[in-house]
Every structure is written in structure tokens, then in C-alpha cells.
Amino acid sequence: MNPRTVRRAAVSLGIAVATLTAAVATPAYARPVHPAPPAAAGPVSTVLDGVARQVAGALADESALRRLGAAVAAGPVDLLAAPVSGRLTGELRTANERLLAAKGLPAGTGSLLRLRLAQPDLRAALARGEAPLVAATPTDDSAASVVAYDRSGGAVVLDAARVPRRPVLVVEVDGERALSAGLALMREQLGARGIGPASSTRTASAGLTASGGYWATKVDAVRLNDDKEPWIKGAAEIYTVVAGFGLDGKAKVDLVQMPYLDNDGTTYYPNQLLVHFSAYKYNLADVVMMEDDGDTNYSALVKAIANALLVIVDGGAYTPLVNAVLDAIPTSWYTDDPDFVDAWYTLSTTSSGRRYGAGGNGWMDVVPYWVSEL
Structure with missing residues (x-):
């Protein structure tokens, strides 16, 4: 916290x-x-939410799910260096450029997009291939719910006060x-x-x-x-x-x-x-x-x-x-x-x-x- x-x-x-x-x-x-x-959704939260949707969609590919799941289970991952498809890599680089601009930082700063597992005790479930949800860090700590995305692109509403028992990957700023x-x-x-x-x-x-x-x-x-x-x-x-x-x-x-x-x-x-x-x-x-x-x-x-x-x-x-x-x-x-x-x-x-x-x-x-x- x-x-x-x-x-x-x-x-x-x-x-x-x-x-x-x-x-x-x-x-x-x-x-x-x-x-x-x-x-209201600011520029940073807008970028992060868009990336969460993109990453969730990429996990529909079972091989991508295994690779990214294993990487995140070991610790937070730099998304620009993550094992994802070439198309997603290009989209993430564009999102990172927008994120740097939103934070007023020079382009040479490098990658700010990070992916981590919200619940460390669910590493084993993620490593064995259980499909996670993907969410961006919220813009309002007082909100009663958190919006996450599944592999089909559907939105799943989670209780902000109760830790879910399904793995959740969080897209956030490094x-x-x-x-x-x-x-x-x-x-x-x-x-x-x-x-x-x-x-x-x-x-x-x-x-x-x-x-x-x-x-x-x-x-x-x-x-x-x-x-x-x-x-x-x-x-x-x-x-x-x-x-x-x-x-x-x-x-x-x-x-x-x-x-x-x-x-x-x-x-x-x-x-x-x-x-x-x-x-x-x-x-x-x-x-x-x-x-x-x-x-x-x-x-x-x-x-x-x-x-x-x-x-x-x-x-x-x-x-x-x-x-x-x-x-x-x-x-x-x-x-x-x-x-x-x-x-x-x-x-x-x-x-x-x-x-x-x-x-x-x-x-x-x-x-x-x-x-x-x-």
C-alpha cells in the first residue's frame, strides 16, 4: 500500500x-x-488501461500465455522486453512513448511500462498456465471496484477491497x-x-x-x-x-x-x-x-x-x-x-x-x- x-x-x-x-x-x-x-481518466491511466486490454488479448495465444506467465511469476517484467509477439511489441513501444510524454519525461528515459503479479501467493497458479486477468493501476483509490480484462477482451469487475483468488496481472508505471x-x-x-x-x-x-x-x-x-x-x-x-x-x-x-x-x-x-x-x-x-x-x-x-x-x-x-x-x-x-x-x-x-x-x-x-x- x-x-x-x-x-x-x-x-x-x-x-x-x-x-x-x-x-x-x-x-x-x-x-x-x-x-x-x-x-476523470488522465493521460497516464488512459495509456495503462489500453495496454492492459492489449496484453489481455495477447494471452489468448497459449504459447504467449505460457511465456509471459512464466516471466511474471519470477518478478515484475519490463513490458518492452517481455516475450510477446512482434505486433504487440510495436504497440507497446508506441504506448510507452505516449506514457513518457504524459509524465513530461524525455524520450531517452527508456521503458516505463511494467507488468507484475498482484498476488505473490498465486505465482504457482500462474506458472502452471492458469489464465490471468489483466488490469491497469486504478486512477481512484476510493473506487469500490477494479476493472480487469480477460483473454477474450471482456471486462471483469473486481472488488477493490478483496484480493481475488484468480491471478491478476497489473500494468503500471515503473x-x-x-x-x-x-x-x-x-x-x-x-x-x-x-x-x-x-x-x-x-x-x-x-x-x-x-x-x-x-x-x-x-x-x-x-x-x-x-x-x-x-x-x-x-x-x-x-x-x-x-x-x-x-x-x-x-x-x-x-x-x-x-x-x-x-x-x-x-x-x-x-x-x-x-x-x-x-x-x-x-x-x-x-x-x-x-x-x-x-x-x-x-x-x-x-x-x-x-x-x-x-x-x-x-x-x-x-x-x-x-x-x-x-x-x-x-x-x-x-x-x-x-x-x-x-x-x-x-x-x-x-x-x-x-x-x-x-x-x-x-x-x-x-x-x-x-x-x-x-
């Missing part, structure tokens, strides 16, 4: 941050507060590859706009060489709450947007991947450095935890965040940046569950102990950590 609460809430694309200065008090976001638009490529794209474009990591502005004037290092915030443990997601969803792909002010007084953003945070209701002990105070003007930073739920368009995200942060004025006192980041998220993303997980305000070099997110979706145990020069 993927760690998201703030269910069926949305954030409007209202970048009303031009007047943010030290003189303006900004309330802490417990969660996005705008009502969500009605659920979240790890998509997130790695997406964060690389965002770092490049944020840097080009002058709001990349504060560490990129490090100069001798910061006094870092003289001090022999810098302070950071280290995450000793982290836990996200149970969100009761349906059985068809896979592991989460979590990352954090760390925002503060650089030495030049401009808002700066660092992006930190948290690949271990797969499941809610589980405590992880990463010992990961989250905030680097190597070249911040103020002894404060904000953290917004996000998830790539398959529907994230990274080009749209980086443009929205950049446009929001570029207009923030440094008025000589720290201005919280969480609200600006959340207000930048396009409302259209919330046709699926929110990509927003939780937010932590004003972490400092002295932050220590358990810090609960403003949205009540989880907590982090943090400690100060001195990063020494070599």
Missing part, C-alpha cells in the same frame, strides 16, 4: 505568493484545502525509473532557473572552509500512517522537496529521494541526511514529502514550483515555503489521490526528536548531524 492520506483533497493552481514577505504571516498547511474535482528520471529533470531545470540546491551557491564567503564542515538534519526513523489502499496498488515512490533561502536571498530547492519508504504502517530507519545547511541564509528549511503515484508530470511540476518560488521576496526574515510549493501543484493531478504526503515546517540545525507532519500523516525522528570536510 502506498502512503497517502489527505484523501480526495486537492490543491488549486493558484500561485498567489507574490506578496509573501516577512511582514506577511502564512498559516501552516495541515493539508490541501480545496475541494477535489470529479475523478515508479523507480520514472522518479529517478523525473528528479534529474527537475534538478536540471530548477538549477537553470537559479533555484537549485543551496549548496550550489556555496562560496568562500559562507565561512564553510574555515569551519571545516556544516550542519545537516539526519532522519533516524520515519513512519507514515495506514491509508487502507486497495490490493492492486504497488509500493510507493517517495521523495521530498526541501526548500529554504540561499545566500543570495533566493528560494532554493533540493530534491531528496527516499526509495526505502515503500509501505505505510512501517517504521524505517534510514539514517539519511535530509536537509543540508551548507549555504543557507537562515537556519531554517521546510520539507514537503511527495509521491509519484504514476500520474506525476515532472515538466509541469518543476515549472509550477519554479514559478511559485521565483516571486517570493526575502524580506530579511524567514518565510515558510511549504504553502508556495503546495499551491503550485496543478489541481488536475488530483484525479488520482494526492501526490502530497505531508509537510514539515521550520527544521533547523538544532531540530531533534520526533517531529510530526503538519497533515498528521506521519512522523520523523531527526537529529543534528555535523558533516566534516575531508
Whole structure:
């Protein structure tokens, strides 16, 4: 299950941050507060559903069923490298191109189409040739049913809350590859706009060489709450947007991947450095935890965040940046569950102990950590 609460809430694309200065008090976001638009099939879900239909139809061929069934029984499969017919291979490549465009990723990213078995305990049934259903990851976690397809192309409605006893193959986005490529794209474009990591502005004037290092915030443990997601969803792909002010007084953003945070209701002990105070003007930073739920368009995200942060004025006192980041998220993303997980305000070099997110979706145990020069 993927760690998201703030269910069926949305954030409007209202970048009303031009007047943010030290003189303006900004309330802490417990969660996005705008009502969500009605659920609708976005471009990513449309591609995945079409691929699910195509794969299900291909399984009408018994040899294709045996080959693909054996491959998926061994673990998740890259669909562009799967043992399928030449015609289907061409259709899948076209679908992958559409998927890359929908996620705002360059063509060189490679394959994002992945096929996995939803119920690991049914590997034996799949390996011995039991015909599976094929479904795409759903666009609405609150839906009571999941639509899957059989080998004849017929739709089969499954209970979203009850794990079926017939094998189900799930067509989904390769979240790890998509997130790695997406964060690389965002770092490049944020840097080009002058709001990349504060560490990129490090100069001798910061006094870092003289001090022999810098302070950071280290995450000793982290836990996200149970969100009761349906059985068809896979592991989460979590990352954090760390925002503060650089030495030049401009808002700066660092992006930190948290690949271990797969499941809610589980405590992880990463010992990961989250905030680097190597070249911040103020002894404060904000953290917004996000998830790539398959529907994230990274080009749209980086443009929205950049446009929001570029207009923030440094008025000589720290201005919280969480609200600006959340207000930048396009409302259209919330046709699926929110990509927003939780937010932590004003972490400092002295932050220590358990810090609960403003949205009540989880907590982090943090400690100060001195990063020494070599």
C-alpha cells in the first residue's frame, strides 16, 4: 500500500505568493484545502488501461500465455522486453512513448511500462498456465471496484477491497525509473532557473572552509500512517522537496529521494541526511514529502514550483515555503489521490526528536548531524 492520506483533497493552481514577505504571516498547511474535482481518466491511466486490454488479448495465444506467465511469476517484467509477439511489441513501444510524454519525461528515459503479479501467493497458479486477468493501476483509490480484462477482451469487475483468488496481472508505471528520471529533470531545470540546491551557491564567503564542515538534519526513523489502499496498488515512490533561502536571498530547492519508504504502517530507519545547511541564509528549511503515484508530470511540476518560488521576496526574515510549493501543484493531478504526503515546517540545525507532519500523516525522528570536510 502506498502512503497517502489527505484523501480526495486537492490543491488549486493558484500561485498567489507574490506578496509573501516577512511582514506577511502564512498559516501552516495541515493539508490541501480545496475541494477535489470529479475523478476523470488522465493521460497516464488512459495509456495503462489500453495496454492492459492489449496484453489481455495477447494471452489468448497459449504459447504467449505460457511465456509471459512464466516471466511474471519470477518478478515484475519490463513490458518492452517481455516475450510477446512482434505486433504487440510495436504497440507497446508506441504506448510507452505516449506514457513518457504524459509524465513530461524525455524520450531517452527508456521503458516505463511494467507488468507484475498482484498476488505473490498465486505465482504457482500462474506458472502452471492458469489464465490471468489483466488490469491497469486504478486512477481512484476510493473506487469500490477494479476493472480487469480477460483473454477474450471482456471486462471483469473486481472488488477493490478483496484480493481475488484468480491471478491478476497489473500494468503500471515503473515508479523507480520514472522518479529517478523525473528528479534529474527537475534538478536540471530548477538549477537553470537559479533555484537549485543551496549548496550550489556555496562560496568562500559562507565561512564553510574555515569551519571545516556544516550542519545537516539526519532522519533516524520515519513512519507514515495506514491509508487502507486497495490490493492492486504497488509500493510507493517517495521523495521530498526541501526548500529554504540561499545566500543570495533566493528560494532554493533540493530534491531528496527516499526509495526505502515503500509501505505505510512501517517504521524505517534510514539514517539519511535530509536537509543540508551548507549555504543557507537562515537556519531554517521546510520539507514537503511527495509521491509519484504514476500520474506525476515532472515538466509541469518543476515549472509550477519554479514559478511559485521565483516571486517570493526575502524580506530579511524567514518565510515558510511549504504553502508556495503546495499551491503550485496543478489541481488536475488530483484525479488520482494526492501526490502530497505531508509537510514539515521550520527544521533547523538544532531540530531533534520526533517531529510530526503538519497533515498528521506521519512522523520523523531527526537529529543534528555535523558533516566534516575531508
